[in-house]
Amino acid sequence: MPVLVPTSLDQAVSMLSATPDALVLAGGTDAMVEVNAGHRKPHHVLVVNRVAELRSWTFDPEASTVRIGSAVTYAELMEPPIADLVPALAEASRTVGSPQIRHAGTLGGNLGTCSPAGDGLPVLAALDAIVHLASATGERSMPIGEFMVGVKRNARRPDELITAVTVPVVSGYQGYSKVGVRNAMVIALATACIVVDTPGRTVRLAIGSVGTTIIRCTDAEAFAASAVDFDSGTASGDTVTRFGELAAAASRPIDDHRATADYRRHAIGVMAGRLLRRGFANV
Amino acid sequence: MSDPTVPDPTVPEPTGSVGFDELYQLNVNGETRDVRDAWVGESLLYVLRERLGLMGSKGACEQGECGSCSVMVDGELVCSCLVMAASAIDQPIVTIEGVAPIGSPSDVQQAFVDAGAVQCGFCTPGLIMATHALLERSAEPSEFEIREELSGNVCRCTGYGRIIEAVQRVSVSRRADAESGIAS
Ligand SMILES: Cc1cc2nc3c(=O)[nH]c(=O)nc-3n(C[C@H](O)[C@H](O)[C@H](O)COP(=O)(O)OP(=O)(O)OC[C@H]3O[C@@H](n4cnc5c(N)ncnc54)[C@H](O)[C@@H]3O)c2cc1C
Ligand code: FES
Ligand code: FES
Numbered sequence: 001m002p003v004l005v006p007t008s009l010d011q012a013v014s015m016l017s018a019t020p021d022a023l024v025l026a027g028g029t030d031a032m033v034e035v036n037a038g039h040r041k042p043h044h045v046l047v048v049n050r051v052a053e054l055r056s057w058t059f060d061p062e063a064s065t066v067r068i069g070s071a072v073t074y075a076e077l078m079e080p081p082i083a084d085l086v087p088a089l090a091e092a093s094r095t096v097g098s099p100q101i102r103h104a105g106t107l108g109g110n111l112g113t114c115s116p117a118g119d120g121l122p123v124l125a126a127l128d129a130i131v132h133l134a135s136a137t138g139e140r141s142m143p144i145g146e147f148m149v150g151v152k153r154n155a156r157r158p159d160e161l162i163t164a165v166t167v168p169v170v171s172g173y174q175g176y177s178k179v180g181v182r183n184a185m186v187i188a189l190a191t192a193c194i195v196v197d198t199p200g201r202t203v204r205l206a207i208g209s210v211g212t213t214i215i216r217c218t219d220a221e222a223f224a225a226s227a228v229d230f231d232s233g234t235a236s237g238d239t240v241t242r243f244g245e246l247a248a249a250a251s252r253p254i255d256d257h258r259a260t261a262d263y264r265r266h267a268i269g270v271m272a273g274r275l276l277r278r279g280f281a282n283v
Numbered sequence: 284m285s286d287p288t289v290p291d292p293t294v295p296e297p298t299g300s301v302g303f304d305e306l307y308q309l310n311v312n313g314e315t316r317d318v319r320d321a322w323v324g325e326s327l328l329y330v331l332r333e334r335l336g337l338m339g340s341k342g343a344c345e346q347g348e349c350g351s352c353s354v355m356v357d358g359e360l361v362c363s364c365l366v367m368a369a370s371a372i373d374q375p376i377v378t379i380e381g382v383a384p385i386g387s388p389s390d391v392q393q394a395f396v397d398a399g400a401v402q403c404g405f406c407t408p409g410l411i412m413a414t415h416a417l418l419e420r421s422a423e424p425s426e427f428e429i430r431e432e433l434s435g436n437v438c439r440c441t442g443y444g445r446i447i448e449a450v451q452r453v454s455v456s457r458r459a460d461a462e463s464g465i466a467s
Contacts, residue, residue, distance in 0.1 A: 002323040003369040005299035025367060029347055032365040035324045036345040042324055047370040075359070098435025099413070101347055103359040104366070184434030185348060 003045045009053040009134060013161060015046055017136035020158050022046040026071050027104035029097070030113045049106065054163060057082055064169045067132075070108025070162045074120075075099070077107065086167055088126065088174035088193050092119045095178045098185050108162045111147065114154040117209045121148065122193040123176060125206035125214040127167040133160040141166075148213040172196035173279035177271040181258075189259040190267040192247065194275035201230050203279075205243075205272060210251035210264050220246035220272065228280050235280035244273030301369040309371060311335065312381030323369060328352040330368035331378060339379035339408045350436035353409035354378045360416040362435070379408035382415065390453050391415055398449035402440035410436045414450050423454050 004022070006012040016022060023042035025031050026049045034040040048054055054071035059081075066085050068077075074093035077083065083090035089107075096102050096119050110120040111131065124131075124144045131147040133140050133156060144165070147155050156162060174195045180186030191208035203224035205217040220243050227239040235243075248269035253261040301307040301323070308315050309330070316335050326345070331337045331354070341351035345364045352363040355377040363378075383389040388396070391414045401407050410433065417424060417432040424432065429450050430443075438446060 003301040003367070003372075005301075005370060005372060025370060028365045028367055028370070029362075032326060032367060033346045035367070036326060036364060040324075045323055045367060045370070047367070049370075097347065098350065099416075099432055100350055100353055100360055100362045100435040101365075104361045184431070 002043060003047065005047045005050055007050050007052060009051055009161075009163065012046065012048055012051050012054075013134055013136045016161060017159050019044045019046070024048055024112065024161065026106040026109040026112070027073065029101050029105040030109055048108070048161060054108065054161075059085060059169070065166050066169060067164050067166045068107060069164050070111070071106050072108075074102035074105050074107075078102070085169050086123075086127070086174075088123045088176045088195060089120065089167070091176040092123045092178075092191075092193065095119050095176070095183075095188075101185075107165065111154065111162050111165070112156070114148055114152050114213070116151060116211060116213055117188045117191070119176075119178065119188060119191060119208075121214045122191050122206040122208040124165060124167065125216055126174075126193040126195040126204045127170070128204070130166045131162065132164045132166065133157075134163045135160045139163070144214075145216070150212045170195055170197050170200075172198035175275050175278050177275055179267045179271065187258070190251075190253070190264045190271065192268060192271040192275055194272070194279060196279045198230055198233075201225060203228065203276070205247055205275075207247060207251055207268050207272075210253040210268055212252075215250055215252065217247045217250040217272070219250060224276065228276075229283075232283075233280055234283040235276060236283050240273045240276050240280075240282075243276045244269035247272035299372050301372060307369055307372055309335075309368065309376060310374065311337065311376045312378060313375075318368065321368065323367075325368050326364045327354070327356070327366040327368040327371055327376070328363040331363060337378055337380050341405055341408060343405070347435075348437070349406070349409075350413065351406050351409040353412040353436065355412065355416065360413055377412075379412060382411060389415070390456065391418070391449070394449040394452045394456075395446070398445045398452055400441060400445040400449040406436060406438040406440075410438065410446060414453070417450070418453060418457070422457065424450070426451075 004015045022044035025047050049071040054069040057068040074096045077093040078090045107120050110118040129144040130141050176193045178188045178191045188209045193206045195204040208214050228235040248265045251265050251268045253264035255261050328342050343349045343351050347362045347365045354363045357374040
């Protein structure tokens with residue numbers, strides 16, 4: 001039975017345990033590129049994007065969290081009401097590929113591929129998302145920082161499916177910024193996501209495409225928490241400059257055929273400063 | 284609260300599967316079509332063109348970059364080169380051949396001709412699919428919206444100006460038809 005199209009999670013995990021070599025296929029926007037190029041020749045395919053539990057998201061008002069099924073597409077993440085609950089994820093989704101890619105591509109696929117240039121990942125990192133996995137033998141959950149292990153490597157076992165992520169609904173500005181050679185259809189050269197938690201008095205910053213995996217800029221975060229004025233929603237020009245410098249210092253970029261390390265580091269500084277400026281008015 | 288656009292999980296559907304040498308069926312342009320002797324990894328683009336003889340969808344990059352293979356699967360505009368054909372069992376597929384009968388073009392097709400938005404024509408089927416999808420969702424898109432919504436379709440001939448004009452012409456004429464009470 002080479003192509004399996006389950007519609008429930010129970011079916012899906014038991015099929016995967018019966019055929020552990022199956023290619024797990026969601027939107028196919030990463031996997032089919034490899035299949036078309038002959039880099040991947042699957043004998044078995046497990047199609048997960050018709051599994052009802054993975055196709056939906058739910059808001060828990062008591063916990064103030066959103067649980068997003070792994071097969072929810074970027075196009076769906078861009079639509080209210082979820083776009084209003086997790087605005088940075090909607091912004092990041094809009095930068096992915098093209099409408100065709102956003103209709104098929106899923107957040108779970110971004111996690112599965114785990115490229116440092118994945119546009120969903122800096123948002124999940126800045127939100128301290130929890131990743132949920134399930135297999136025929138049980139479920140487990142882990143922080144996004146533990147799930148992402150390295151370049152295109154994650155902590156998923158072959159018998160597991162990524163089922164969902166849980167993110168908090170945060171009160172405060174959040175935004176996503178991406179640099180590439182054009183606006184559409186571009187692999188990021190550098191990305192940044194800011195999440196301001198106004199009641200919690202924290203600023204979180206995650207950067208992508210500038211290291212083996214997504215980096216949280218803890219020095220910049222600690223500095224911002226003490227330097228911005230949460231009550232008036234303002235920050236000084238010096239604070240913005242310093243925040244950008246600390247973010248750039250946290251990056252670990254490399255030179256490659258798409259950009260130099262220097263360019264990427266510079267871009268991180270500019271984007272971090274701009275994002276802080278969008279969240280806090282100038283004083 | 285949950286997203287109303289996703290299928291109701293309480294309605295059970297049978298699990299589908301397609302075997303090695305099995306025949307499987309795809310629902311293309313309202314017809315059930317048999318696919319025989321296919322390898323599991325074949326893309327929908329390949330199956331449409333090479334196995335079902337539907338040559339309207341074009342293949343260029345086979346990596347989702349150019350949009351010339353755009354079709355609708357289950358109501359969504361996607362690149363058929365990135366859809367594994369066997370994964371689309373039981374889902375309605377609409378290709379350029381299903382947009383309008385030969386000889387009586389859709390308003391979008393006619394507008395592309397009238398505006399001079401077709402040169403070599405290689406990108407055109409994908410752009411027609413994308414334009415129908417765009418106008419379905421947004422009847423009067425701004426130029427910015429048109430550019431963003433068509434950003435997954437690459438044209439190497441026209442420079443896009445006439446394509447955008449064609450989209451705007453359809454939008455204007457559909458509104459005029461609606462205002463004068465003519466059903467389109
Ligand atoms: C033209 C083009 C442009 C693109 N632009 C961007 C961009 O701008 N930004 C960006 O971030 N990405 C981009 N991508 C990459 C891709 O669209 C994303 O990474 C997307 O999130 C992949 O999701 P998918 O559902 O299509 O994954 P698939 O291709 O179906 O799967 C990707 C990987 O994840 C695994 N997987 C998927 N779902 C699960 C699951 N539930 N459990 C376990 N494993 C799973 C698969 O086995 C596979 O290894 C682009 C791709 C193309 C072709
Ligand atoms: S052939 Fe599918 S996008 Fe180019
Ligand atoms: S008309 Fe030639 S590619 Fe568009």
